[in-house]
Amino acid sequence: MPRWDPDARERLVAAALQLFTDQGYDNTTVAEIAEQAGLTKSTFFRHFTDKREVLSAGQEVLSRLFAEGIAAAPPEATPLSAIAAGLDRAAGAMTDFNRELGPRLHAVIATSAELQERAALKQVGMAAAMADALRARDVPPLTATLAAEVGALAFKEAYSNWVADDNTEDLGSLARTALDDLRASVDNLD
Known part of the structure; x- marks a missing residue:
């Protein structure tokens, strides 16, 4: 070898x-x-x-892809539109290898409190990368943080749906749907 x-x-x-x-x-x-x-x-x-x-092997890569997608969004993009561009960029890089390992990864993480804490930190790290990329676009800090948290939640939801046995949709479509659903949920908070 x-x-x-x-x-x-x-x-x-x-x-x-x-x-x-x-x-x-x-x-x-x-x-x-x-x-x-x-x-x-x-x-x-x-x-x-x-x-x-x-177990967190792809975190740095995902964070970088989110940030690249956000940075490449058109200048007039809203914070959530820029987040959508980041989700698209990250989803486009995910392969069948990532999809096949997803359920096993979740099962292993579920067996250990230490691993669950590490997974939660991974989520925080991805949101921080998105927020930093939004702030680099001159998005106000609080707005950047909120949009990034929504983006991280959308990705988490989309990924869970993507690795499900009965799923036939691509990760990018699932991420867009999750982001749209979250946006609608926020609108319904009033």
């Missing part, structure tokens, strides 16, 4: 989730994950600092 195998990160994620599912998160070691993936421990540590990080 080549030392710099291009799919090493995906293989490590898939191996970790398989082991976490089979023997539990706490009972799985980094060495076992690397072995299951056909890689070395040092390769594991080139990609992740610890086994918890495997």
